[in-house]
Amino acid sequence: MTPYDKLENKLSWVYLINLIFYVMPLFIVHFALWQYLSMAAALVLFLVCYFWAYRSRRSEMHWPIAGIVLVATLITPVNPGSVSMFAYAGFFIGFAYALPRYLLLMALLIALLVLLELTLTIHWNLFLIMGAPIVLAVSLLGRAEQAKLRHRMAEQQSEDEIKQLATMVERERIARDLHDILGHTLSSVILKADLATKLLVHQQTEAAQHQLSELSQIARDALSQVRQSVSGYKHQGLTAEIAKLLSRLREAGFKAELKGEVPTLDNRRETAVILALTELVTNVMRHSKGDSCQLSFTCKNNILSVCLTDNGSSIVVKEGNGITGLRERLAAIGGSLTTQQTDGFSAAIQLPLQESV
Template sequence: MTAQDDQLQKKLSWVYLFNLVFYIIPLFMVKFSWWQYLLMALALIGFLYCYFWAYNCPRQQMYKPTLGIIAIASLITPINPGSIAMFSYAGFFIGYANPLKHYLPKVLGLVLLLIVLEAMLTIHWSSFLYIGLPIVLGVSFLGWVEQQTMLKRLSQQQSADEIKQLAAMVERERIGRDLHDILGHTLSSIILKADLAEKLLARQQPAAAQQQLTELSTIARDALSQVRQSVSGYKHQGLTAEVAKLLSRLRDAGFQAELRGAIPQLDSRYETTLVLALTELVTNVMRHSKGDRCQLSFTHTSKHLHVELADNGDAVAFIEGNGITGLRERLSAIGAELTLQHDAGFTAIIDLPLKAH
């Protein structure tokens, strides 16, 4: 899901509340006591809290607000049978959050609950089941369809990520081959020139030795230029575009991802290193974090850049592997420092002094 899609869904969460019309209509058609109006208002507030809780939590945790909605709807049904609208939202979240083998028994349990309420309570709506059941089942099925659409989108995103990873692997192999070809020939030439200069000095021929050392220096500079050209073959779409992709990946993985601060304009070397570093850190969050929120923030001046990636997962210390070690080395090459913290969640901080360009 893109950032634009995420914002659109948040706006539509209010639109989807139109089904509450079934709950509101009785307020204008039936005369209630003041305490009944109060209870219905409290029930509506409790429902809205659970609704937006469910809308913003990971699917694995959606059962908690869903149970809250079912409890509120069950308690208010004897007063306002328009609570069937609340049951329909519970049905939607059941459909959206569960695979088919769990969805079917749970939605069946919801149907049985409605039948039991009809049998045991005095419900002032003769069509509570006849109209309510089709609504609940229909909305629940829409939730399951929405889940399948989301899973298909995630599968496509995963395929795209795998293609990108394959392309990156091919690029690394290309760089390795280029470096092997460049350095193999160049180092042989350097050794030859150095040995020859040493022999000439031993023969008291400093002018000839100086010529060999001059040629050795030229060979080394040419090799350095060729290595830089080979390594610079890594391409990306810029820091801003890559950050947007990383935030989108986090949201697709179930995180509420937030960007704070303005993304600065940097030279290509700094941007490439930061893109690779943030990609590594975001991948670690997606693999190891048990949280559901992640914040990426940029704070910068003309002389310093501070980048912070933090999640709300369990703060458990870990042993740094080759990935983090390589990340520190890559950042050190541009003068940046990586700090990892395990306080209220996991936090990675990149501090980069900026040079005047």
């Protein structure tokens, strides 16, 4: 469960203390047996909807909110302490919705309280007078919780961007190091090789052998330096390339979303995935008529699944436009590529994380 689109539920039990308005009448009013049973059933149903809402994404909270409102409405003629249940509904409305819909739904919720007051015989004169301010006040707490959520999301996005920038800077540093190392080394190799060739032409075998020995040592030193320079780098390439691809999609007007954790791969698989995603993203940018794109990574049973989808209504992906080449490249390392063009474009890469024996 991600904390960035759901409520933090570690204190959800503590917040139930606000049900005191619902429980209090049980100790000061005498009810018939069927009323006790109905109130107990309503409480159970409320708790189901309450924890359902806590475990739901904001976009999915409408069902548990509707359940809470329904339960509270039905139990109000028996126990007007149901106003506390309406308050929880107000909180979830405040948390789940943008301002225009929040205002509309809260107006409807208050109107429901007024309707219950006017149409039912409620044995509490303060049901509406106290209930409406309580529901409104608690809904503002939901708005505050939504603001905290947005702040956390912004902080997380900033951290991700900093990580991506650090990865880019590291790649540039390594590129400069490799250029400096290989530029000097290859110049030395050329000079030594040319000199050894000239010495051999003049039958100066011993001197030529000495130059070749130095050339061999230069190559070994260069190899060691290159290994040191790229140490820790080979598994950063995929993350950085994905960040660039998502950035390209956003610049092209897509709402780009990354799901799952970017895996650590060996160089061969990493290169294959980067090339495949670059080709697929380019096709989406060229042909998709949609405005939303999602890239997801999942690992199960030692198989990496990479899926790129968009919501475009029309996209043309031809085998001759690079897809055939991608399939062949992936097949060489035991992978596969499948595409589908129903309700948008979808491309799925399946790749074993280890060499097949």
